[in-house]
Amino acid sequence: MQKSIITTGKKRILKKGLYYITDERNNIQKYKPWLGDLLSFMYDRIMEKSIFPRKFGGNINQHIEILKKEFEEIHHQKIIEFATGSGNVEKFLLPDNHYIGSDISAGLLLIARKKLIDKGFRDFELYITDACQTPFAEHNFDMAICNLSLNFFSSIDSFIAELKRILKADGIFFCSVPIPEKKNPKVIIRGTLYSTQELKQKFENHGFEFIPLPYENGALLYFKAKLIS
Numbered sequence: 025m026q027k028s029i030i031t032t033g034k035k036r037i038l039k040k041g042l043y044y045i046t047d048e049r050n051n052i053q054k055y056k057p058w059l060g061d062l063l064s065f066m067y068d069r070i071m072e073k074s075i076f077p078r079k080f081g082g083n084i085n086q087h088i089e090i091l092k093k094e095f096e097e098i099h100h101q102k103i104i105e106f107a108t109g110s111g112n113v114e115k116f117l118l119p120d121n122h123y124i125g126s127d128i129s130a131g132l133l134l135i136a137r138k139k140l141i142d143k144g145f146r147d148f149e150l151y152i153t154d155a156c157q158t159p160f161a162e163h164n165f166d167m168a169i170c171n172l173s174l175n176f177f178s179s180i181d182s183f184i185a186e187l188k189r190i191l192k193a194d195g196i197f198f199c200s201v202p203i204p205e206k207k208n209p210k211v212i213i214r215g216t217l218y219s220t221q222e223l224k225q226k227f228e229n230h231g232f233e234f235i236p237l238p239y240e241n242g243a244l245l246y247f248k249a250k251l252i253s
């Protein structure tokens with residue numbers, strides 16, 4: 025029998041192709057998205073024209089090339105992405121993987137859903153959930169991804185604990201995130217930024233090996249974290 029993706033005690037409801045999680049009283053868990061669901065259609069343009077060049081001092085095409093290189097040999101894996109956004113994962117992840125996307129924004133996930141279908145993803149599910157407290161069952165995923173979003177999460181320690189809970193024993197996490205030592209000091213980037221050393225310490229505290237990758241793209245650090253079994 026196939027293992028359930030949802031942990032015991034949680035329920036999911038499918039609406040317009042997205043899974044929502046309900047509490048004990050069957051109320052849907054709701055979140056307040058960063059951009060607001062109504063402005064989701066502007067997201068890709070804001071990232072390309074404003075956030076990448078002005079905030080990160082980096083290049084979005086180079087970002088995608090880095091991700092493509094990292095994921096070009098990944099096939100048939102069960103992969104969770106935290107903070108899927110508008111689904112730019114379709115630009116670098118091969119559609120033969122079993123992909124689970126998640127985000128607090130329904131507006132962005134609806135855009136992601138269309139992109140994934142157009143790209144030929146057949147085996148995917150999208151969930152409205154906070155990355156620090158997901159409904160997923162333990163030791164469920166081969167890989168996890170989080171791009172450009174770690175700084176928004178309310179508690180990085182809760183997030184890493186959640187990551188550890190839902191990854192399989194030899195699971196790998198891939199992440200890109202702005203870091204303070206690489207950013208232009210005159211620029212303000214939203215959320216909480218952690219240095220490479222702080223990230224290393226936090227991941228190691230939770231039993232991960234922390235592996236920085238040698239890419240240069242403005243304020244961004246690219247790294248992997250591997251669960252040490």
Ligand SMILES: C[S@@+](CC[C@H](N)C(=O)[O-])C[C@H]1O[C@@H](n2cnc3c(N)ncnc32)[C@H](O)[C@@H]1O
Binds near residue numbers: 057058132154156
């Ligand atoms: C800058 S966007 C990055 C989106 C996507 N990963 C990408 O590379 O284009 C940040 C995303 O984080 C999501 N987000 C913010 N806080 C979150 C949380 N606590 N849990 C899950 N997603 C969150 C936002 O809704 C938004 O989609």
